[in-house]
Amino acid sequence: MHTTFFTRKLTKNFHFALLACASLVFSPLNTVNAATLNASEQADMSALSKTALKSDLSYDLVESLTTEVGPRMMGTPGDAKAIVWAVEKMKNLGFDKVWTEEVTGTQWLRGQAEAKITAPYPHNVVAIALGGSVGTGEQGLTAQVAHFENLDALKAAKPGSLKGKIAFVSYKMSRHIAGKGYGAAVGTRVNGATIAAEKGAVALIMRSVGTDSNRVAHTGVMRYKDGVNKIPAAALSNPDADLLVNQLKRGKPVSFYLKLTASIEDEQIIKSANVIGEITGSESPEQIVAIGAHLDSWDVGTGALDDGIGVAMVMAAAHHISKLENRPKRTIRVILYAAEEVGLLGAKQYMIDHKDEVKNHVMGAEWDFGVGKIYEMTPRVGASGLNAVRDLSKYLAPLGVTLSAKNNGRASSDMGLLTDAGMPSMRLSADGSHYFDYHHTENDTLDKVNPKDLQQNTAVYTLFAYFAAQAEVDFRK
Amino acid sequence: MHTTFFTRKLTKNFHFALLACASLVFSPLNTVNAATLNASEQADMSALSKTALKSDLSYDLVESLTTEVGPRMMGTPGDAKAIVWAVEKMKNLGFDKVWTEEVTGTQWLRGQAEAKITAPYPHNVVAIALGGSVGTGEQGLTAQVAHFENLDALKAAKPGSLKGKIAFVSYKMSRHIAGKGYGAAVGTRVNGATIAAEKGAVALIMRSVGTDSNRVAHTGVMRYKDGVNKIPAAALSNPDADLLVNQLKRGKPVSFYLKLTASIEDEQIIKSANVIGEITGSESPEQIVAIGAHLDSWDVGTGALDDGIGVAMVMAAAHHISKLENRPKRTIRVILYAAEEVGLLGAKQYMIDHKDEVKNHVMGAEWDFGVGKIYEMTPRVGASGLNAVRDLSKYLAPLGVTLSAKNNGRASSDMGLLTDAGMPSMRLSADGSHYFDYHHTENDTLDKVNPKDLQQNTAVYTLFAYFAAQAEVDFRK
Numbered sequence: 001m002h003t004t005f006f007t008r009k010l011t012k013n014f015h016f017a018l019l020a021c022a023s024l025v026f027s028p029l030n031t032v033n034a035a036t037l038n039a040s041e042q043a044d045m046s047a048l049s050k051t052a053l054k055s056d057l058s059y060d061l062v063e064s065l066t067t068e069v070g071p072r073m074m075g076t077p078g079d080a081k082a083i084v085w086a087v088e089k090m091k092n093l094g095f096d097k098v099w100t101e102e103v104t105g106t107q108w109l110r111g112q113a114e115a116k117i118t119a120p121y122p123h124n125v126v127a128i129a130l131g132g133s134v135g136t137g138e139q140g141l142t143a144q145v146a147h148f149e150n151l152d153a154l155k156a157a158k159p160g161s162l163k164g165k166i167a168f169v170s171y172k173m174s175r176h177i178a179g180k181g182y183g184a185a186v187g188t189r190v191n192g193a194t195i196a197a198e199k200g201a202v203a204l205i206m207r208s209v210g211t212d213s214n215r216v217a218h219t220g221v222m223r224y225k226d227g228v229n230k231i232p233a234a235a236l237s238n239p240d241a242d243l244l245v246n247q248l249k250r251g252k253p254v255s256f257y258l259k260l261t262a263s264i265e266d267e268q269i270i271k272s273a274n275v276i277g278e279i280t281g282s283e284s285p286e287q288i289v290a291i292g293a294h295l296d297s298w299d300v301g302t303g304a305l306d307d308g309i310g311v312a313m314v315m316a317a318a319h320h321i322s323k324l325e326n327r328p329k330r331t332i333r334v335i336l337y338a339a340e341e342v343g344l345l346g347a348k349q350y351m352i353d354h355k356d357e358v359k360n361h362v363m364g365a366e367w368d369f370g371v372g373k374i375y376e377m378t379p380r381v382g383a384s385g386l387n388a389v390r391d392l393s394k395y396l397a398p399l400g401v402t403l404s405a406k407n408n409g410r411a412s413s414d415m416g417l418l419t420d421a422g423m424p425s426m427r428l429s430a431d432g433s434h435y436f437d438y439h440h441t442e443n444d445t446l447d448k449v450n451p452k453d454l455q456q457n458t459a460v461y462t463l464f465a466y467f468a469a470q471a472e473v474d475f476r477k
Numbered sequence: 478m479h480t481t482f483f484t485r486k487l488t489k490n491f492h493f494a495l496l497a498c499a500s501l502v503f504s505p506l507n508t509v510n511a512a513t514l515n516a517s518e519q520a521d522m523s524a525l526s527k528t529a530l531k532s533d534l535s536y537d538l539v540e541s542l543t544t545e546v547g548p549r550m551m552g553t554p555g556d557a558k559a560i561v562w563a564v565e566k567m568k569n570l571g572f573d574k575v576w577t578e579e580v581t582g583t584q585w586l587r588g589q590a591e592a593k594i595t596a597p598y599p600h601n602v603v604a605i606a607l608g609g610s611v612g613t614g615e616q617g618l619t620a621q622v623a624h625f626e627n628l629d630a631l632k633a634a635k636p637g638s639l640k641g642k643i644a645f646v647s648y649k650m651s652r653h654i655a656g657k658g659y660g661a662a663v664g665t666r667v668n669g670a671t672i673a674a675e676k677g678a679v680a681l682i683m684r685s686v687g688t689d690s691n692r693v694a695h696t697g698v699m700r701y702k703d704g705v706n707k708i709p710a711a712a713l714s715n716p717d718a719d720l721l722v723n724q725l726k727r728g729k730p731v732s733f734y735l736k737l738t739a740s741i742e743d744e745q746i747i748k749s750a751n752v753i754g755e756i757t758g759s760e761s762p763e764q765i766v767a768i769g770a771h772l773d774s775w776d777v778g779t780g781a782l783d784d785g786i787g788v789a790m791v792m793a794a795a796h797h798i799s800k801l802e803n804r805p806k807r808t809i810r811v812i813l814y815a816a817e818e819v820g821l822l823g824a825k826q827y828m829i830d831h832k833d834e835v836k837n838h839v840m841g842a843e844w845d846f847g848v849g850k851i852y853e854m855t856p857r858v859g860a861s862g863l864n865a866v867r868d869l870s871k872y873l874a875p876l877g878v879t880l881s882a883k884n885n886g887r888a889s890s891d892m893g894l895l896t897d898a899g900m901p902s903m904r905l906s907a908d909g910s911h912y913f914d915y916h917h918t919e920n921d922t923l924d925k926v927n928p929k930d931l932q933q934n935t936a937v938y939t940l941f942a943y944f945a946a947q948a949e950v951d952f953r954k
Contacts, residue, residue: 067723068598121545123779126919214691215778215919239922243779246544246923301692302600302720442603442692445716446723 036391036471044324045395048466051320052459059451061089061312066302066446073299074339075107075270082295083273086311086336090277093319095334096327097280100273103338103349107268108132110219110299111261113234115205118142119255121247125240127205128217129262130189130233131298131342132224136203140259141166141232143202147248151188154195163200166256167192170245172238175211179369179432185209186220193233194225203258204233207241212437215239219298220440221342232260272296272338274346274353277315279322281331281469288333288357289468290364290423291317291461292415294340301444305435309449309457310367311336317461321469328469330362337414340368341440347414351421361423363468363475366415367461370430371438373453374460377401378409378427385424385475392467399460401428424475428460513868513948521801522872525943528797529936536928538566538789543779543923550776551816552584552747559772560750563788563813567754570796572811573804574757577750580815580826584745585609587696587776588738590711592682595619596732598724602717604682605694606739607666607710608775608819609701613680617736618643618709620679624725628665631672640677643733644669647722649715652688656846656909662686663697670710671702680735681710684718689914692716696775697917698819709737749773749815751823751830754792756799758808758946765810765834766945767841767900768794768938769892771817778921782912786926786934787844788813794938798946805946807839814891817845818917824891828898838900840945840952843892844938848915849908850930851937854878855886858901862952866903869944876937878905901952903945905937 037045069085072078083100090098108131115127129135143166148154150171157167169188174181186209193204208218217237224230236244247254275295281287293310297303318334338346351358363381377396379389386407393403409427410419419425438444468475514522546562549555560577567575585608592604606612620643625631627648634644646665651658663686670681685695694714701707713721724731752772758764770787774780795811815823828835840858854873856866863884870880886904887896896902915921945952 063723067720067727070598070600121547123547213920213922213924214693215922216692239920239924242924243544243922246540250544443690443716445690445692445720447690447716447719 036388036473037467041470044466045463048320048462049459052462053455055316055320055455057319058312058316058454058458059449061315062304062308062449063446065308065311066304070302071299072295072297072303074105074272074296074342074345076299079272079296083275086275086295089315090334093315094322095277095279095318098277100275101349101353103272103274103346104269105272105339105342105345107265107270108342109263109265111135111263114140114259115234115236116257117244117247117254118257120250120252123243125243126215126217126237127234127258128219129260130222130235131219132222132264133193133233133260133262134230134264135260135262136232136258138261140257141202142255142257145244145248145254145256151192151195154192157199159198160200162196165201166203166205166258167196167199167201168244169206170241172207173209173211173436175433177431177433178429179435181211182209182436189220189235190222193222193231194228197229197231201231203231205256205258206235208235208238210238210436210439210441213238214443216441216443218440219300232258234258234260272346274338274350275336277318277334279318279332280327281329282327283329285331286360287330288361289330289465290333290335290361290415290418291465292335292337292364292366294346294368294414295336296339296341298341298440300442302446303444304446304449305371305438305444306440307340307368309454313367313454313458313461316458317465320462321466328466330469332465332469340414344414344417347417351417358418358421358423361418363424363426364411364415364418365426365428365461365464366412367428368412369435370432371435371448372431372433374401374428374430374457376404376429378404378406378429380407380409380419381424381475382477384473384477388471388473388475392464395463395467396460399456401460422476426464428464430457513865513950514944518947521943522940525797525939526936529939530932532793532797532932534796535789535793535931535935536926538792539781539785539926540923542785542788543781547779548776549772549774549780551582551749551773551819551822553776556749556773560752563752563772566792570792571799572754572756572795575754577752578826578830580749580751580823581746582749582816582819582822584742584747585819586740586742588612588740591617591736592711592713593734594721594724594731595734597727597729600720602720603692603694603714604711604735605696605777606737607699607712608696609699609741610670610710610737610739611707611741612737612739613709613735615738617734618679619732619734622721622725622731622733628669628672631669634676636675637677639673642678643680643682643735644673644676644678645721646683647718649684650686650688650913652910654908654910655906656912658688659686659913666697666712667699670699670708671705674706674708678708680708682733682735683712685712685715687715687913687916687918690715691920693918693920695917696777709735711735711737749823751815751827752813754795754811756795756809757804758806759804760806762808763837764807765838766807766942767810767812767838767892767895768942769812769814769841769843771823771845771891772813773816773818775818775917777919779923780921781923781926782848782915782921783917784817784845786931790844790931790935790938793935794942797939798943805943807946809942809946817891821891821894824894828894835895835898835900838895840901840903841888841892841895842903842905842938842941843889844905845889846912847907847909848912848925849910851878851905851907851934853881853906855881855883855904855906857884857886857896858952859954861950861954862901865948865950865952869941872940872944873937876933878937903941905941907934
C-alpha cells in the first residue's frame with residue numbers, strides 16, 4: 001500500500017516534485033522556503049514550545065492514567081475505566097468536543113501461566129501466554145523440547161517431525177534505536193504456533209521478543225491459521241530462555257511442562273470505544289489535523305510507555321494549543337484508539353465510521369513507539385507539502401529533530417490505516433533503544449517515563465499540530 | 478567486635494605498627510619492601526595471572542551450578558544437590574581433600590505471595606515474603622495502609638497508632654559502588670515487622686531493598702523479637718512501591734490486601750553442610766589460607782551473583798594453584814559455607830567445628846559482594862603483615878586493584894566471624910553499583926555474569942591465595 005500510494009502521488013504531482021527536488025539540491029535548508037507561517041503564528045510557535053517544555057501536563061496525565069486506571073486491555077474493567085478517564089480529562093482540559101465511538105471485539109482471557117523444565121535439571125521458569133493463545137487445560141502438558149534457533153529453522157522442519165513435542169524458538173532480538181530488531185523477532189510470536197502445529201507440535205514456546213534480561217516475559221498478539229490445529233503458545237523470560245538453551249546444549253533430552261489457563265471466548269462480544277476530542281478550527285473546521293495514540297494496553301504492566309505517554313502527549317499538545325488567544329484555523333482532532341494491541345480494532349472501526357471524512361484529514365501523526373526523545377521526522381506528503389514540511393523542520397530542529405531525506409513516513413500503528421487511505425502523514429521517530437526492554441511486560445510502568453524527554457516530545461507534537469493547522473498548504477499536493 | 482579486635486592488635490604490635498606507619502609515610506610504595514616472594518614464586522605469580530585471565534573455568538563452574546542445580550535455599554532439594562555438585566567438582570578439579578561438615582537449622586517455607594491495592598484504585602502488585610516471615614493464612618488480610626518514609630518515622634509512631642493497619646515503609650535505597658545504600662535500607666527489612674507490630678500493625682510492607690526498577694521484589698532475611706507479635710512481612714517491587722506512594726499522595730484512604738502462605742516450621746530440623754576442599758601445603762600443611770564463598774542462595778533466582786560467582790572463583794583459584802609444579806607451602810582451604818542467607822548458620826558451625834584451628838588460619842578472604850571488577854584491597858593485618866600486603870598489591874595493581882590506606886578489612890559475611898576471632902583478613906572490594914539491581918531476586922541469573930570481569934576477579938583471588946600461601950610472614954604480627 002505504501003509504494004502504490006507514493007507512486008500515484010509522485011505521478012500526479014510530477015512538476016511539483018521536480019521543483020521540490022531542485023530546491024533540495026541547490027538551496028541550503030534555511031533559505032528554500034518562503035515562511036509558511038505569518039509573524040503572529042511564528043510567535044505562537046515560539047510560545048507553544050516554551051509552554052510545552054516547562055509544562056508538567058503530559059507527565060501528570062500519564063501519572064494519572066497509570067495510577068488511577070492502570071492496565072486496560074480491551075474488555076477488562078480497566079478498559080472501561082480508561083474511557084471514562086479520557087472523556088473526563090479532555091473535558092477538563094478545555095476540548096471543544098469530546099465523544100466516543102463504539103468498538104466491538106471478542107473476548108480473550110489470559111488466565112494463569114505455569115512453566116518448568118522437568119528434566120534433566122528441573123527449574124521453574126517465567127512464562128506468559130501470547131495474546132490470543134488457547135490454553136492447555138488445567139492439567140497442563142509435558143513434552144520433550146525441540147529446539148530451533150529461529151523461525152526459518154522451524155519452517156524447515158519436516159511435517160510430522162515435531163509430533164508430540166514442544167517447539168522452542170530461541171531467536172534473540174537485537175537492540176536498535178528504531179526497533180529494527182523487532183521485525184526479525186516478531187514473526188515467531190505471530191505465526192510460530194501455526195507453523196509448529198503444522199509440523200505436529202503440541203505447543204510453542206519462544207524466547208521473549210524483548211531486549212532486556214529480566215525474569216519478566218513479553219506478551220503480544222499471535223494468530224492462528226484456519227484449518228491448522230490451535231496449540232498453546234507462550235513466551236519465556238529471556239534469562240529462562242538462556243537457561244533452557246544451556247540445558248539443551250548438554251545433549252540430553254529436555255522435557256518441559258506448560259500450563260496456560262488462557263481461553264478464547266468467541267461467542268462473547270465485548271465493547272470498547274475510540275475516544276475523540278477536538279479543538280475546533282476557526283477558519284476550516286471541517287479540515288482535520290489528527291494526532292493519536294492508543295488508549296488500551298496489555299493487561300500486565302500499567303501501559304505507561306505503550307501507550308500512556310502517547311495518550312498524554314497528544315492530549316497535552318491539543319490543550320496547549322487550546323490556550324492560545326485564538327482557535328487554530330483547522331480542527332485538531334485527538335484520537336485515542338481502542339483495542340490496538342489485540343489487532344487495531346479501534347483503527348479499523350475509525351476507518352468505517354469516518355470513511356467519508358478521510359479526505360478531510362489534512363495531516364496526521366501517532367505516537368506508538370519509543371521511550372526517549374524524538375530525533376527524526378519523516379513526512380509522507382506531496383511536493384508542495386514537502387516545502388511546508390521543510391519549514392516545519394526549522395521549528396523542530398532546536399528540539400533535536402532532524403528531517404529525514406525520505407518521504408515515506410507512514411503514521412504509526414492505528415493511524416497507518418489513514419496513511420494507507422491517502423492522509424498526508426508524519427512519522428516522528430523517537431529513540432526506541434530501550435523500548436523493547438519493557439514492551440508488553442509487567443515492567444511497562446511509570447518509572448520508565450523520563451519527564452524531560454516527555455516534555456520535549458510533547459513540544460514536538462504541539463508544534464507539529466499547530467503548524468499543520470495553520471499552514472496554508474495542501475499537504476497532499 | 479571489629480573495633481575491639483583492631484585495638485588489641487595495635488596495642489600488642491605497637492612497635493611494629495609504628496614502624497609500618499613510618500614506612501607508609503616516608504617511603505614510596507614501590508620501594509618499601511624487600512620482595513616477599515623469591516624469583517621462582519614471582520614467576521608462578523605471573524603464570525597464574527595469565528592462566529586465570531584466559532581460563533573459562535570459573536565461568537563454566539557458575540554456568541554449571543546455575544544450570545544444573547539452580548536455587549539452593551537451605552533445606553530445599555536444590556541445597557542437597559548443590560552439596561553433591563560441589564563435592565564432585567572439587568574432586569574432579571584435583572583438590573587433595575574434599576569433605577563436608579553438617580550444619581543444621583529449622584525450616585522456613587516461602588509459600589505463595591499475593592498482593593493488591595484494593596482502594597481507591599485497585600491494582601495487583603508484585604510482592605515477596607521476607608525470609609522468615611509468618612504467613613497471613615490462606616484468606617489473607619486487608620487493611621488500611623499507614624505510610625512511613627523511613628524506619629525512623631515508623632519508630633516514631635505512637636504505640637497503638639497502627640492498630641489494625643498495614644505499615645508501609647517506602648524508603649528508597651541509593652546506588653553506590655560499595656553498596657553503602659544497603660545499610661540505610663536493610664534495617665526495615667530486618668527489624669521493621671517487629672517495630673510495626675509494637676505499634677499495633679497487622680502486617681509490614683516495604684519498598685524492596687534494591688536499586689532496580691523491575692516488577693521483581695527483593696527478599697532477604699528478617700527477624701522477630703521475642704515477646705512481640707509476629708506479623709507477616711513482605712517487600713513490594715520498586716515500581717509497585719512507587720504506585721502505592723502515588724496513590725497515597727492523593728490523600729484518600731488506601732487499602733491493601735496481602736496474602737502470604739509462608740510458614741515457620743520450628744519443629745522440623747533440616748540439614749545442610751559446609752563443603753570444604755583443600756590443596757594441601759607442602760611445607761606447613763597445618764597453616765591455612767582460607768578462601769570462601771557461600772554455597773546456598775535464596776530460592777528465587779539461580780544464585781548466579783549471590784554467591785555462585787564466589788563459589789566458582791574460589792574453586793577455580795585453588796584449581797589453578799593446584800596445577801603448578803609444586804604444591805604451595807601452606808594449605809589453601811576453600812570453604813563453601815552453608816546457609817549464609819538464612820543467618821550465617823554454616824559460618825557459625827565452622828567456628829564451632831574449627832575452634833582449635835582458628836589460630837592456624839593465616840589469612841582469609843571471602844567473595845560475597847558485587848558483580849563487577851575488584852578495584853580495592855583492604856587488609857586487616859599486623860604491621861609486618863602490612864609490609865607483605867604492600868608487596869602483594871604490586872601484583873594486583875595490573876589487575877586494577879588499589880591498596881586501601883585502611884587496615885580494617887573484615888572478610889565478607891561468613892568469614893567475618895574468622896576475622897572477628899583474629900584471623901588476618903583481606904577485603905577484596907568489587908564494583909557493586911549494579912549488585913542491588915539483582916540481589917535476592919528472581920533476576921539473579923547467569924546472564925548478569927560478565928565473563929571478562931569473572932576472569933579478572935578469579936585472577937585476583939588466585940594471586941592472593943598463592944601469595945598468602947608462600948609469603949614467609951606472620952600476617953598477624
